[in-house]
Amino acid sequence: MRYIGNKTRLLPFIASALDRLRLRVGSAHDAFAGTAAVGRALKQRGWRVASSDLMTYSYVFQRAYVVAQRAPNFADLRAADPELRAALRGARFRRAVAARGGGALATVAEYLARWIDPEPGFVSSHFGPEGGRMYFSIENARRIDAVRARLDAWRAEGLVSDDAFYLLLAALVEGADRVANTAGVYAAYIKSWQPNALHALDLLVTLPVNGVRGATAHQADAAAVARAIGPVDLLYVDPPYNSRQYAGYYHVPEIIARGWFGAEVPALSGKTGLPSRGGQRSAWSSARGVTRAFEELLAGTSAKHVLVSYNSEGLMPESVLRRTLTEASIDGSVRRFTRAYRRYRADRDHARRRYRDDGLRELLYYARLRR
Numbered sequence: 320m321r322y323i324g325n326k327t328r329l330l331p332f333i334a335s336a337l338d339r340l341r342l343r344v345g346s347a348h349d350a351f352a353g354t355a356a357v358g359r360a361l362k363q364r365g366w367r368v369a370s371s372d373l374m375t376y377s378y379v380f381q382r383a384y385v386v387a388q389r390a391p392n393f394a395d396l397r398a399a400d401p402e403l404r405a406a407l408r409g410a411r412f413r414r415a416v417a418a419r420g421g422g423a424l425a426t427v428a429e430y431l432a433r434w435i436d437p438e439p440g441f442v443s444s445h446f447g448p449e450g451g452r453m454y455f456s457i458e459n460a461r462r463i464d465a466v467r468a469r470l471d472a473w474r475a476e477g478l479v480s481d482d483a484f485y486l487l488l489a490a491l492v493e494g495a496d497r498v499a500n501t502a503g504v505y506a507a508y509i510k511s512w513q514p515n516a517l518h519a520l521d522l523l524v525t526l527p528v529n530g531v532r533g534a535t536a537h538q539a540d541a542a543a544v545a546r547a548i549g550p551v552d553l554l555y556v557d558p559p560y561n562s563r564q565y566a567g568y569y570h571v572p573e574i575i576a577r578g579w580f581g582a583e584v585p586a587l588s589g590k591t592g593l594p595s596r597g598g599q600r601s602a603w604s605s606a607r608g609v610t611r612a613f614e615e616l617l618a619g620t621s622a623k624h625v626l627v628s629y630n631s632e633g634l635m636p637e638s639v640l641r642r643t644l645t646e647a648s649i650d651g652s653v654r655r656f657t658r659a660y661r662r663y664r665a666d667r668d669h670a671r672r673r674y675r676d677d678g679l680r681e682l683l684y685y686a687r688l689r690r
């Protein structure tokens with residue numbers, strides 16, 4: 320997913336730091352999980368991962384990419400849904416599933432993405448042209464509504480397991496992001512249709528990583544989770560760097576992840592349809608709160624080792640970050656790994672415009688902690 324601070328492209332950098340530090344594989348807390356890219360990579364390397372984030376969509380990714388262990392078989396759903404069984408008998412459907420790589424998960428993704436009828440619902444009446452906003456085309460907004468409603472119904476009827484629900488919901492949040500008519504974040508939509516927004520919504524599912532059992536997902540503050548989970552070998556800290564609140568930049572994926580089927584239908588306001596009751600504000604996004612939040616996290620964790628991703632333009636000055644880490648360390652020493660990194664850009668690079676090195680560096684700090 321297009322996400323500020325997404326570490327997918329920096330995974331080799333993080334992995335090479337872990338190798339150079341010769342940390343023995345054990346248990347890890349990915350405290351600011353976001354897309355869950357780091358937790359997933361750690362699980363792939365054999366770690367038992369606990370992860371946390373304030374946002375619901377991140378919880379969905381954690382469940383799909385870190386907690387789930389194997390692809391669901393959807394036997395109950397097949398038995399209960401005659402439309403799905405009818406689709407499965409068709410050659411065109413089976414060819415489409417084969418093109419996705421086959422398997423039960425791809426079958427249900429194909430069914431949801433292309434075979435159920437689009438229907439008007441919360442997304443089309445708030446985030447599509449029918450609701451006066453242009454985050455999604457009418458067709459895609461109605462498809463998102465239909466898929467989200469179907470997932471909710473299947474879950475309520477007990478036809479899909481939790482793993483299946485989160486794997487498909489993660490694919491929906493990511494699929495919606497690929498066709499969102501934005502410049503990358505949802506703080507505004509673009510007032511003319513971008514080419515990606517005119518593509519049909521699709522659900523591309525990712526097979527779960529079958530790793531060490533016992534991974535956990537948490538939708539909560541990093542420090543609270545650190546205290547609750549107790550001793551771990553490694554704490555990975557990748558907090559917001561600046562004053563942009565994720566709750567305001569990703570309110571649309573948040574609503575798709577939460578749904579709108581319970582007693583509480585979200586109330587939205589303003590041009591962009593932000594939830595009227597505000598969102599999950601983070602102390603890490605305020606210059607006044609960030610140092611205290613960092614100290615609290617380090618005081619609350621019982622991790623042996625800590626790795627902190629931060630960039631050279633973060634709200635917390637490097638001197639403060641280093642001092643705070645040094646004070647929490649067992650031996651007064653902090654190591655730093657550096658890599659030049661392309662600034663986050665929502666727009667694409669193109670042939671004649673090359674990014675110059677604009678001085679932004681991704682920094683990774685390591686300390687061994689007292690605990």
Ligand SMILES: C[S@@+](CC[C@H](N)C(=O)[O-])C[C@H]1O[C@@H](n2cnc3c(N)ncnc32)[C@H](O)[C@@H]1O
Pocket residue numbers: 322323324325326327350351352353354355356357371372373374377539540541542557558559560565600601602603
């Ligand atoms: C830089 S992003 C993390 C990116 C992530 N490592 C990835 O690869 O996608 C920072 C994340 O911290 C989350 N966040 C902000 N304040 C938090 C808090 N107090 N506790 C837990 N997560 C928080 C945000 O929702 C956001 O997802």
